[in-house]
Amino acid sequence: MIVRIMGEGQVRLDDSHFPELNKLDDELLAEVESGDGDGFRRTLTALLDAVHRLGTPLPDDALEPSELILPSSDATLEEVRELLGDDGLIPG
Template sequence: MIVRILGEGQWEVGDAAVSDLNDLDAEVERAVAADDQEELTAALSRLLGEVRSAGTALSDDDLRDSDLILPGADATVVDVRALLNPTGEGLIPG
């Protein structure tokens, strides 16, 4: 899976890491539902950190399409709410 973090770049993340990412995504969803910016910032930091540590950074000239686009760590509750999947799956489907 190719994951883009807005404003940073892309990482290739193996399927084995998706379960951990989904757990962290649930934290992001809870923070947005509670309209809690402080918790959202912390949850996004954990989610993006896991993408960076579990994934392999792709070079800027690697032009593969992203399978998933995540907001940057400075995203607001309003920003993330607009990105959430309308089916209730959060930022990360599955």
């Protein structure tokens, strides 16, 4: 799956990594819903770090369609709230 991190670029992730990412996404969703700003920042950073650690960056000139778009590391709680679906940022 191709994942775009807003303001950074794209990363290719194997589907086998999504259980780990979904766990962080569930935590992020709960923190956004409760308004826990410190927890939100910590979990968003952990989620993006995991994508970087587990994924393979695509070249800057690659134009692959992104199947998932994640916010940048400096996104606010309110900005992420607007991006959330019922399942969080990551479907499933």
